[in-house]
Amino acid sequence: MRQKPKASGSFTNAGSVEQHSNLKYPTRLNFYDRPPIEDITLEEFETCALDRLRVLAEIESSFARNRPWDELKKVTSTQCENHGLKLHASTAYTEDLDGQRRRDHVGHFVLRLAFCRSEELRRRFVKAELTLFRVRYEEDGIVDKDVFHRSSKFDWEEASDEELAQYKSQLAAAAASSSHTHATSSTSHTAEETYYKVRWxxxxxxxxxxxxxxxxxMAFVPRREISSIVLQEFQTRLEKALEMTAKALPRLDEDTRIIPILDNLSQGFLAGVSSEWGNTTSSGDGSEVTADMVDDIARKHYPACMRNLHDCLRRDRHLKHFGRLQYGLFLKVLGLSIDEAILFWRKSFSNIQDDKFNKEYRYNIRHSFGLEGKRANYAAKSCQQILLADQPGTSDNHGCPYRHFAPENLQTALLSMYSSQGLTSADLPEIMHTVKNGHYHVACTRVFEITHSRQVSKGEGIGGGESVTHPNQYVTKSRELEVKAQVKDEDIVMG
Amino acid sequence: MSGNTPSVTPEVMLAFYRRLYPFKSIFSWLNHEHTPTRLFTHREFAFTLPGDVYLRYNSFNNADELKKQVCNLNPTRFEIGPVYSARPKDKKTVRPAAFSPQLRELVFDIDMTDYDPVRTCCSGADICRLCWKFIAAAVHVLDKSIRDQFGYQRLLWVYSGRRGIHLWISDKEAMELTDEQRKALVGWMTVIQGGKEMHKKVNVRQGTKPLPPSIQSSMRFLGEVFTNLTLGTQKCFQKREGWEELLRLLPSGATTSALRTQWDEGPQRTSAEKWNTDLGERYAALGPPEHDIMKAAIEDIILQYTYPRLDAEVSKHRNHLLKAPFCVHPKTGRVCVPVDPSSIDSFDPEKVPKVMDLLDELDMVPPTAAGETGEHHSDWERTSLKPYVDILDKHVLSLMEDVRQRKKQEPNMNW
Known part of the structure; x- marks a missing residue:
């Protein structure tokens, strides 16, 4: 067999690398094996984490929107640049390499603290971090990559010449049957290829x-597939580290300044931080509603039936069929586009794997928008339909709370939903009286009056004495009132 | 299968559990050591009681406790699940986050029903000696691949009692595989894919490139299986339906239309004649590009008719339950006995001991003094169940030896 050039040949440009060894962070990529140990100001602690969070949130929403990998890569790079997380190659002497890398390092570890606390947060964090790492790894130049490969112990063994000779035909067949390039003569292919041996x-x-x-x-991994080992290793180490952090966190000698920051960070991730904190796209005045706005609208403007479904969705990360139907059509009429609707449900069903979501739910969402099946344009359910059709079963959340809740549960629910908008327990007897007489829509209308008491007086209903007949009518009127109130407030300030 | 098998009564099952079921061997097999470890105490057992009652998350401290509960509940069968991070019986009292599957044998399930499209002798739940040969072929391929490619050695094959076979792999690394790794291994092993409405179910290469080496290595053996079963006993291309299916899998072109005409005119030609002569001679005469395309198509057809058909879902998740060895199949009364893969070809599912026969054997043996006093740990030794328990015990010895070796090497290992 002819002499094979050793793979270490490509690793031998050590001389050109040595000149960077005065850097604290010698490589652009970081496996985050060691936590930062120097002093960090509270402000830096928070800003590094927030900036990184924005990038990770954008990665998550890229997944939810099914962006192709190339587009995701581009979006992520841009986000990194915007939020000061761009890392320059080690050859960029003029840049503050250590500074960039330190910010990256600190941000990562702060977020670890925030996201180690539940199984779900850990899973999402690992997925987003792995993606960020992969984007950067793929951007990395050969020199940086080589230094990185040597700096982190990957514990791979180069296949010996004897092994290559022994398995020559199998290696060639494996390469030929998997590679996507056509017409490469497979024999010369393996002769040049370096193989690394790792456990499968x-x-x-x-x-x-x-x-x-x-x-x-033992898997014989050709050099061109080596990124698999690196990415897998990154994921495995991060998963282990997060579990250890989760176990250690309760015993940390906690400074009371940090936990609130961490709470805030993890909540931001759950709610989809991107549009709340990111660049403010002015979608508030238009009729378009985005997935990120739903939480806010739900809190301020929803009738009890939808508020209940929304809260259940947030709590269980799932809704059963009729619940999805009732809430999904409502959201469509509220102004969510099909893309935003898919994004909303994808994020809400956070316990469900992509596979399952695409198979079982995506179709139904598209169906309700008239994009599948018989392509009917379904209307959102009116109060009458909600009250009378498809009675909720034992484990269902849909229906009308005024009708389908036990009186005690209804009272508790109303207080927890609306007390921030002015409903007090003194209002309950009156509401419960109408409920008892079967005038559910009257009860709902009364709650609307109470929660909008600044603009609506008793008996006015949702405007002009009208009472609630449709959940979308409720939410639209409520949002209109909010806009009017804002205009009025501004007028007062102006005046 | 004989149609007049009397149903297995609860009394029969109870006697079987009390006197014959090898609890000690099952315990050692799951536990890898003599003294109970987490491998046993944190292990889930699930019982199926008459009337479709299903009791999950049971766990036991030792073999005696398991036996006591089994005799108490007298289940129609019971299943074995993973080793959890806490005792499964405490599931309700521990935090959900602190209760997750940790270790589990890597398991495979091969079921004859998946072979319905490629067998002509039986269908559905039925099985005969002819089609058992498909299972035998699957055992050969899978056993060899796992040992050679993945390097696992502690394989236990168990007849499922009716129409399939299970494989339990107990190597340390195999026990520790994550769900993701299990899924990857199943992907490596899965060759037949696609539902009823998909004709071509083998897509393991691009165009006419060579087969992946892992599959190529089984081709010679599968070629023999194809000749003996598909062309021989099963006569898959005898009837119009069968040869139409074959034609659909061949590349469209002059050869295929010539074959269609020939077979329409001479439908009585045997499967072997159709394949070896009619197709074979035309194939040999083809020029380079068509020859390569036809070669790939022929290999893919052989794979589609003979390659092991796995029930993938069973293997992918650690928390999947699988029926314990030596349970009794409620319909057939047959015991789910371990099988030696080297003699799988002579294994006859119809000869597997039935629970009623075993109890009869016991009644024939004069009772010994010890045998009458309550416990019957080794009554199986006096029945035809013995060779099967011996297979398990031999397997257990090798598992215990592995543990001994590991402890010698790293005194402080804990798992």
Whole structure:
């Protein structure tokens, strides 16, 4: 067999790398094995984390919107640039390399503290961080990559010449059957290729697609597939580290200044931080409603039936069929576009894997928008339909709370939904009286009057004495009143 | 299967559990050691009681406790799940986050029903000696692949009592696999894909490129299986329906239309003649590009008719439950016995001991003094169940030896 150039050949430009060794962070990429140990100001603690959070939130919403990888990469790079998380190659002497890398380092570790606290947060954090890492890894130049490969111990073994000779035909077949390039003569291919041997468990993605040759549990990974080992290693280490952090966190000698920041951070991630804190797109005045706005509208403007569904969705991260139908059509009429609706449900069903979501739910959402099946344009359900059709079963959340809740539960629910908008327990006897007589829409209208008492007086209903007949009518009137109130407030200030 | 099998009564089952079921061996097999470890105490057992009552999240401290509860509940069968991070019986009292599957044998399930499209002798739940050969072929391929490619050695094959076979792999690394890794391994092993409405179910390569080496290595063996079963006993291309299916899998072109005409005119030609002579001779005469395309198509057809058909979902998740070895199949009365893969070809599912026969055997043996006093730990030794328990016990010895070796190497290992 002809002499194979050793792979370490490509690692031998050590001389050109040594000149950077005075950097505190010698590589652009970081496996975050060691936490930052220097003093960090509280402000830096928060800003590093917030900036990183914005980037990660954008990555999450890219997934929810099904962006193709190239587009996701571009969006993520832009986000990194906007939020001061761009990392320059080690060859960029003029940049403050250590400074950038430190910000990256600190931000990552603060977010670890915020996101280690539940299984779900950990899973989402790992997914987003892994994506960020992969984007950066793919941007990385050869020199940076090589230094990085050597700096973190990957514990891979180069396949020996004897092994390559022994398995020559199998390696060639594996390369030929997996590579996408056509017409490469497969024999010369393997002769030049360097192979690294690792346990197959470290490259499950390559195994699943049969992209490697396996012998006695060792996977022969060709050099061009080495990123699989690196990314898998990143994920495994981060998962382990997060679990350890989660166990250690309650015992940390906590400074009372930090927990509120962490709480705020993890909540931001859950609610979809991007449009709240990110660049403010002025979508408030138009009729378009985005997925990120739903939480806010729900809190301020929803009738009890929708508020209940929304809260259940947030609590259970799931709604049963009729609940999805009732709430989904309502959201459509509220102004969510099909893309925003899919985004909203995708994010809300956060316990459900992408596979399952795409298979079982995406179709139904599109169906309700008239994009599938018989393409009917379904109207949102009116109060009458909600009151009379599709009675909720034992584990359902849909229906009309005024009708389908036990009196005690209704009272508790109303107080928890509306007390911030002025409903007090003194109002309850009157409401419960109408409920008892079966005038559910009257009760709902009365709640509207109470919660909008600044603009509406008793008996005016939702405007002009009208009472509630449709949940969308309720929410539209409520939002109109809010805009009017704002205009009025501004007038007063002007005057 | 004989149609007049009397149903297995609860009394029969109770006697079987009390006197014959090898609880000690099952315990050691799950536990890998003599003294109970988490591998046993944190292990989920699920019981199926008559009337579709299903009791999950049971766990036991030792073999005796398990036996006591089994005799108490007298289930029609019971299943074995993963080792959890806490005792499954405490599931309700621990935080949900502190209760997750940790370790689990890597398991496979091969079921004869998945072979319905490629067998002609039986269908559905039925199985005969002819189609059992498909299972035997699957065992050969899977056993060899797992050992050679993944390097696992502690494989236990268990007849499922009716129409399939289970594989339990107990190597340390196999026990520790995450769901993601299990899914990857199943992906590596899965060759037949696509539903009823999909004709071509083998898509493991691009165009006419060579097969992946892992599949290529089984081709010679599968070629023999194809000749003996598909062309021989199953006569898959005998009837119009069968040869039409074959034609659909061949690349469209002159060869295929010539074959269609020939078979329409001479439908009585045997499957072997159709494949070897009619297709074979035309294939040999083809020029380079068509020859390669036809070669790939022929290989893919052989795979589609013979490659192991796995029930993938069983293997992918650690928390999947699988029926315990030595349970009794309620319909057939057959015991789910371990099978030695090297003699799988001579294994006959109809000869597997039935629970009633075993109890009869016991009654024939004169009772010994010890045998009459309550516990019957080794009554199976006096029945035809013995060779099967011996297979399990031999397997257990190798597992215990593994643990001994590991402890010697790293005195402080804990798992």
């Amino acid at each position: 468990t470290r490259v499950p993605d390559l195994v699943e697609k049969r992209k490697v040759f396996l012998k006695h549990g």
